Amino acid sequence: MPVVEITSRLPFRCEDVAAWLARPGTTTRLMPPFAGAVLQEPEGADGDAGEGAELVLALDVPGLLGTSATAAAGLLRLATGAAPPTRTSWRLRRHRGSDGGFVDVMDEGPMRSWRRDVRIGDDGAGTRIEETIAYQLPAAERIPRALRVRLHRIIEGELRRQAAFRDHQAAADLAFHAQHSRLPAQQDADPGSDRPAGPRVVAVSGASGMIGTQVCALLSGAGLEVRRLVRRSSPDGRDDEIPWDPTADELAAEAFDDVDAVVHLAGHPLAGRFTAEHKRRIEQSRVEGTRLVARRIAEAEQRAPRPDGPRALISGSAIGWYGATAADRPHEHDLLTEDLPAGADFLAGVCRRWEQEAEQAAAAGVRVATVRTGIVQSPTGGALAQLLPLVAAGVGGRLGDQQVQSWISLDDVAALIVHLVLTPQAAGPVNAVAPAPVTARRYARILADVLHRPAAVPVPSFGPRLLLGSEGAREMALADQRVSAARAEELGHAFRHRALDEALHHVLGRRTA
Numbered sequence: 001m002p003v004v005e006i007t008s009r010l011p012f013r014c015e016d017v018a019a020w021l022a023r024p025g026t027t028t029r030l031m032p033p034f035a036g037a038v039l040q041e042p043e044g045a046d047g048d049a050g051e052g053a054e055l056v057l058a059l060d061v062p063g064l065l066g067t068s069a070t071a072a073a074g075l076l077r078l079a080t081g082a083a084p085p086t087r088t089s090w091r092l093r094r095h096r097g098s099d100g101g102f103v104d105v106m107d108e109g110p111m112r113s114w115r116r117d118v119r120i121g122d123d124g125a126g127t128r129i130e131e132t133i134a135y136q137l138p139a140a141e142r143i144p145r146a147l148r149v150r151l152h153r154i155i156e157g158e159l160r161r162q163a164a165f166r167d168h169q170a171a172a173d174l175a176f177h178a179q180h181s182r183l184p185a186q187q188d189a190d191p192g193s194d195r196p197a198g199p200r201v202v203a204v205s206g207a208s209g210m211i212g213t214q215v216c217a218l219l220s221g222a223g224l225e226v227r228r229l230v231r232r233s234s235p236d237g238r239d240d241e242i243p244w245d246p247t248a249d250e251l252a253a254e255a256f257d258d259v260d261a262v263v264h265l266a267g268h269p270l271a272g273r274f275t276a277e278h279k280r281r282i283e284q285s286r287v288e289g290t291r292l293v294a295r296r297i298a299e300a301e302q303r304a305p306r307p308d309g310p311r312a313l314i315s316g317s318a319i320g321w322y323g324a325t326a327a328d329r330p331h332e333h334d335l336l337t338e339d340l341p342a343g344a345d346f347l348a349g350v351c352r353r354w355e356q357e358a359e360q361a362a363a364a365g366v367r368v369a370t371v372r373t374g375i376v377q378s379p380t381g382g383a384l385a386q387l388l389p390l391v392a393a394g395v396g397g398r399l400g401d402q403q404v405q406s407w408i409s410l411d412d413v414a415a416l417i418v419h420l421v422l423t424p425q426a427a428g429p430v431n432a433v434a435p436a437p438v439t440a441r442r443y444a445r446i447l448a449d450v451l452h453r454p455a456a457v458p459v460p461s462f463g464p465r466l467l468l469g470s471e472g473a474r475e476m477a478l479a480d481q482r483v484s485a486a487r488a489e490e491l492g493h494a495f496r497h498r499a500l501d502e503a504l505h506h507v508l509g510r511r512t513a
Helices: 014-021 064-080 145-179 184-189 210-221 276-303 346-364 382-392 410-422 440-451 462-477 486-490 500-507
Strands: 003-010 036-040 053-059 088-096 102-108 113-122 127-136 201-205 225-230 241-245 261-264 312-318 367-373 375-377 407-409 428-432
Touching (some): 014 145, 014 184, 145 210, 261 276, 261 410, 276 346, 312 410, 346 367, 375 382
Parallel strands (some): 201 261, 225 241, 367 428
Antiparallel strands (some): 003 127, 113 127
16 A cells, blocks of 8 residues: 655644644645645534544646646636536545544545545644555556556655645745734733734625635634625524525625624626626626625624724725726826726726725725735636646747736735734725736746746637637736735735745645745
8 A cells, every 4th residue: 555654844833733723724725726626624623523524625637737627627617608527526534633633534536545644743843744645546456567656656746746735835824823813822822911802703705716715714714703605595504604695685684793804705707708798797796795795784883883893894806996908097107006096997897886885884984995806826717727728738828918917826815805804904995916017928938937838829819809708808818907016015914925936836836845
């Protein structure tokens, strides 16, 4: 039976690491986006109910081939509405291990057997984490020895690649929680302090989306209670879900009475051809949904003020606010900052109405911050997922030329949103972009270098028009927006990925060291 052993170290107290790993959300945070997705976390893993809890994963084929195949399937689904499955379902049971560790044992999956044993120990200046993965290939006895050895090398390489991602992610998340005094030791250090307790319960709309999933996981990892707004009733009476239906203006009047903050990210997906109906859904979902959420949190603030300070509404928006190009803007500023007026194209108009609805809650004393999100980097969705299959196949290149692309890593946009939740002075619009935007030509070159692929062939202009229509391609794929990240840094957000190559190496598992 092949066995892979991996050791890593984290510069944090063993007790804090063990307690953080037991919190909900950490399994999602530590799942590499290039490897698959968590479909079900081991519920109750932070208490007695965690013993034997089920963990469900959907995993890609190892390597760039698997990541690209899943991205290509998403692209095909966007264009045609259907795509073949590219992932394999794994069902595991999580059992308690020694010293705060755990053991994951496969119930169902492609292997004959699979067991991952994670042990956590004090390493003097920090924490030592030891993993032992033992597995058996299906029908191993019928596989030629040379092929079997080759498969074991591929699997071991993938396991070590995923472990490197987890090490980097765990260190960054723990540093984030330490910055916000959310580590268990920090919360227990001075129970008699009169320091404001801060938010305890956060409601999240759009919780199942690419960004929302990571926001919920990071909030849970900070020890906060998360309640997801869902467009269905909860037949089992789950207290971590809040039913709502923005199209019918339905959200219980008391929904936010015991909620300290709301993160509002819901909205019809932007991706798709910009037909009249698609544009109507984009605008209606954002305007009507935000109006309903803002009204309910304002009513809760007036009815039941919090002793620790006002409730907070952190509402989504986008850098589409500024207009796609200089021709769409009522000013001549090259660097786009939060104090500039909205542009004149379709997405700018949507963002303007979107933010206006959120600001209605401020009149009731709610702290309102709007997050103008840039081009999010993740192989699970957005622009990177659309380019990845082409570049990985060696037939992709730049999309545009000198247009400036203001990007942000998925981890940074999630961390910035949670940072705004936890920062009492944060209000008004905040650009969610990295400090170093790049041109379209430079973006293609960096992505190709990370993947060790050529980037000489420009993406045909009809490609974006086919997926988004002429208007959508102009306002999204070919937009030219140099957006400032200064406000986010002034508010204390510490960027994890300041340079594009750092972000791409991380999310694609191509780390060089």
